[in-house]
Amino acid sequence: MINFSRLLKVRETARDVEKHHNKRADEVPKHLIRYSNVKAPMVSWNITRKCNFSCDICHLDSALEAESDELTTKEAIEFIDHMASIKVPMISVYGGEPLTRDDFFALAGHAHKKGLRIILSSNAALITEQTAREIAESGISYVGIDMDGFSQIDGGMDVIAGLEKAKPAMEYLRNAGVGCGVRITIGDFNLSQMSSIIEAIENTGLKRFAVCQHFGGRDWKAVKEERREIIDFLIDYAMKNPEMEVVTEQLYDDGVYLLQRVAEREPEIAAEMEKLLARQGGCPAGDRIVNVDYRGDVHLCPYWQSRTIGNIREKKLSDICFDPFDLSLGEVDCFAHKRQPTIVWAGVKGEGEALQRLHHKTLKAIEKAGLIPDRRKYKPHVTLARMKQMPKEKLLSYLEANNHFKTDNFTISHFTQFRSHLTRHGADYEVLARYGSDPSNTQF
Secondary structure, three states: OEEHHHHHOHHHHHHHHHHHOOOOHHHOOHHHHHHOOOOOOEEEEEOOOEOOOOOOOOOOOOEOOOOOOOOOHHHHHHHHHHHHHOOOOOEEEEOOOHHHOOOHHHHHHHHHHOOOOEEEEEOOOOOOHHHHHHHHHOOOOEEEEEOHHHHEEOOEEOHHHHHHHHHHHHHHHHHOOOEEEEEEEEOOOOHHHHHHHHHHHHHOOOOEEEEEEOOOOOOHHHHHHHHHHHHHHHHHHHHHOOOOEEEEOOOOHHHHHHHHHHHHHOHHHHHHHHHHHHHHOOOOEOOOEEEEOOOOEEEOOOOOOOOOOEEOOOOOHHHHOOOOEEEEEEEEEEEOOOOOOOEEEEEEEEOHHHHHHHHHHHHHHHHHOOOOOOOOOOOOEEEEEEOOOOOHHHHHHHHHHOOOOEOOOEEEOEEEEEEEEEEOOEEEEEEEEEEEOOHHHOOO
């Protein structure tokens, strides 16, 4: 998500980022926790498919009844214990409707006792005065109210009427000391009502709202025009109403467009905002966030349910996040021109996509550390020899003789970070950290 309000207050926020970078999660303000030195991702957890509503625009395919294969209470508690052990910075609990699970408060209370920060996404229809007190007692600090269910009125989407229906739940949460905000869906069905919807949000007394954009099944030109109209409206509103937090979900290029808009008016602020966006990085899917559904299937993103990378019933989350993959070696060549070769290498073949993802994450980590990454085209290889002088004919003969070199596949189950120390006899390598599927010797 992109928080327009935080970005527009960039000078204060940028200082906070610098101040708290590389600190422990418990030393960092809550809104900056993603910048701390916590290696585990935030977890978006759909703990049940069951929901008391059946919304046409639901991307999670919720149902009126729970699935028979959803995680049991015992399995859910074991998962919570593991998340605590790897220091997951935050759990966002979704459904379906989480409050339909009979053991919800037992699970939330257990997570809180384990020191985990929990926020709840709910349609609020089940939040009574007693439920609000239970939410507070279980350690949940914030409830995001998804308006889609309440807004489904007479076969259409009426966010304004939905907000009126949700007011009692909001008041119960406030009285219980729990923060809350709303998430609204904007699309062609209610785009013309945006001003009225925002006014209705203000009338609830809320100080935060999030917008999810829905453009199902229409041509890209229409989608692009409507997206731009929505973002322009939200940017203008956030600039005029600094007391209200305005957040957009799903698309991280919203931040880039905000930067462009601010650059037209205040270039100095834009320069600081650009630094903050660079520090934050782009889409966090599979890196700073992972999604776990009610079956225990792990996805890179809550909005990308078609791709599963593992299941917590079979592996621990910390093992799934570095999934083993197969490679092989093939072909032999050299870097630099063959007239002046410097390095002879064997090429790496196989699951190049996995290796490219690892390379991309490494570059992002280098940038976050304030270092300058190598921007040369990435060529996976194994160095066979470094040369100062080599007769051209001898080298060409060697390359020709080994042109068809190929190994069997081998599995990459971990990777190791080294530091090299150059000596007169060559480089000595020091192991700094090991990452991968060996829980006894792995940094997440």
